[in-house]
Amino acid sequence: MxxxxxxxxxxxxxxxxxxxxxxxxxxxxxxxxxxxxxxxxxxxxxxxxxxxxxxxxxxxxxxxxxxxxxxxxxxxxxxxxxxxxxxxxxxxxxxxxxxxxxxxxxxxxDFLAMRTQNPVIYAATERLVRKLYPRRDGTPADIKEIAAIIAKQHLKMERFCEETMVGKATYGTCLYDEVQRHQRADDFFDNALKVDYNAGDSVLLLGRLK
Structure with a gap:
């Protein structure tokens, strides 16, 4: 250990x-x-x-x-x-x-937040929080507001989409030599959020703890 x-x-x-x-x-x-x-x-x-x-x-x-x-x-x-x-x-x-x-x-x-382009991190974070956003069934307005403030004021993300919580070209490239995959999160990242790994997109995760 x-x-x-x-x-x-x-x-x-x-x-x-x-x-x-x-x-x-x-x-x-x-x-x-x-x-x-x-x-x-x-x-x-x-x-x-x-x-x-x-x-x-x-x-x-x-x-x-x-x-x-x-x-x-x-x-x-x-x-x-x-x-x-x-x-x-x-x-x-x-x-x-x-x-x-x-x-x-x-x-x-009240919340655990982070930025990632890794579906494995999304799946692992789901196990730590009560409810993780973004999610397939939609994101409430109060969560979008908090995410937007973190993205724009704390992280200075210029191309942040409040609806999907995706930052376009955040890193400029993929951070990994090979994107890690996870059965439970791959389809969400690829097809719902449409994360472009090679362009360096990121997803801002906001997990409600209470």
């Missing part, structure tokens, strides 16, 4: 040398986990500008991490998952669920 350590305000928690060494290691993990050339700058932005960082260790070695922003939108406290990645050797072992449950236990949140 892995060890998960929470670090509050990571941008203020490390010396210059510690910070550089950690970012270098986390960039290696990100490249291994995604299979693409994730930059150190991108990793540093996701990690050091976050409110909370979780380092995932196995046998005393960092094998993954997740970072979170603490938001308050429309008077609703929201845990926003800024980034999560685990080395391939440690994937598909339930770490996504365990680290997010730990993060959710750190506060009294």
């Amino acid at each position: 892995e060890e998960i350590k929470q670090i509050n305000a990571p941008g203020k928690s490390f010396s210059g040398q510690e910070r550089a060494s950690l970012v270098c290691r986390l960039a290696e993990i990100a490249r291994n986990g995604f299979g693409t050339a994730i930059t150190m700058e991108d990793v540093e932005n996701h990690v050091m500008n976050a409110d909370n960082l979780y380092l995932i260790r196995q046998e005393n070695e960092i094998v993954g991490f997740s970072s979170y922003d603490l938001l308050n939108v429309c008077e609703s406290p929201i845990l926003y998952l800024s980034g999560i990645v685990v080395e391939r050797k440690s994937q598909k072992k339930g770490i996504f669920g365990r680290v997010n449950k730990l993060a959710l236990s750190s506060g009294d949140f």
Whole structure:
């Protein structure tokens, strides 16, 4: 079983040398986990500008991490998952669920939110929340409003569709060397949301917790 350590305000928690060494290691993990050339700058932005960082260790070695922003939108406290990645050797072992449950236990949140282009993440997030949006049977107006504020104000997404909660060309390319597939979510992403992976589309997920 892995060890998960929470670090509050990571941008203020490390010396210059510690910070550089950690970012270098986390960039290696990100490249291994995604299979693409994730930059150190991108990793540093996701990690050091976050409110909370979780380092995932196995046998005393960092094998993954997740970072979170603490938001308050429309008077609703929201845990926003800024980034999560685990080395391939440690994937598909339930770490996504365990680290997010730990993060959710750190506060009294109304929603868990994140941005992804991975159907597997959608399916895994469904198991963590009471109801996940977007969904096939439609999205209520209050959810659309919260999603739009997160997308446009927090994430600065210029091409965000409130109806589908899809951001067009968010990343500019596919983040993965090969898009992961999931039987329960593939058709929804491909045919209902019409996610263009190669163009770098993303889906903003908003999970109601209460």
